[in-house]
Amino acid sequence: MGIKTAWLDERNLRFHSLSAVLVICLAWLLQVTEFEWLWLLLCIALVFISELWNTVLENVVDLITDCKYNAYAKKAKDVASGAVFAAAIFAVVSGAVIFIPHIYTLFW
Numbered sequence: 001m002g003i004k005t006a007w008l009d010e011r012n013l014r015f016h017s018l019s020a021v022l023v024i025c026l027a028w029l030l031q032v033t034e035f036e037w038l039w040l041l042l043c044i045a046l047v048f049i050s051e052l053w054n055t056v057l058e059n060v061v062d063l064i065t066d067c068k069y070n071a072y073a074k075k076a077k078d079v080a081s082g083a084v085f086a087a088a089i090f091a092v093v094s095g096a097v098i099f100i101p102h103i104y105t106l107f108w
């Protein structure tokens, strides 16, 4: 299956999957609301899907260029990894907005 292939080949995908597991554990421990669960799951899906599309693009570019230097290949790969980065930043900010108030009420 494609997801298994990407999981085995892509270190970043494994890192994001581990982060997703940690986020789910933290959400469960802090007993976030139903709406917050949906938002967190949306963020996880967004990062995961953008990482899969990044992998698709990397492989297609390598196929076309035969791994030889090409300025368009560089641009395409850089923009695709920029999309993953943007999704990850969105997820981190969303996580902070959701988790910080829960952690605050836990200690104060």
Ligand SMILES: Nc1ncnc2c1ncn2[C@@H]1O[C@H](COP(=O)(O)OP(=O)(O)OP(=O)(O)O)[C@@H](O)[C@H]1O
Residues within 6 Å of the ligand: 010, 012, 054, 058, 065, 067, 068, 069, 070, 071, 073, 074, 075, 077, 078, 081
């Ligand atoms: N054919 C190419 N021509 C020019 N530059 C390239 C080419 N292939 C890769 N690059 C440059 O090298 C960088 C790393 O490319 P690579 O294919 O190794 O991705 P990666 O490090 O596996 O990315 P990720 O960590 O997201 O999986 C790209 O972002 C791009 O700037």
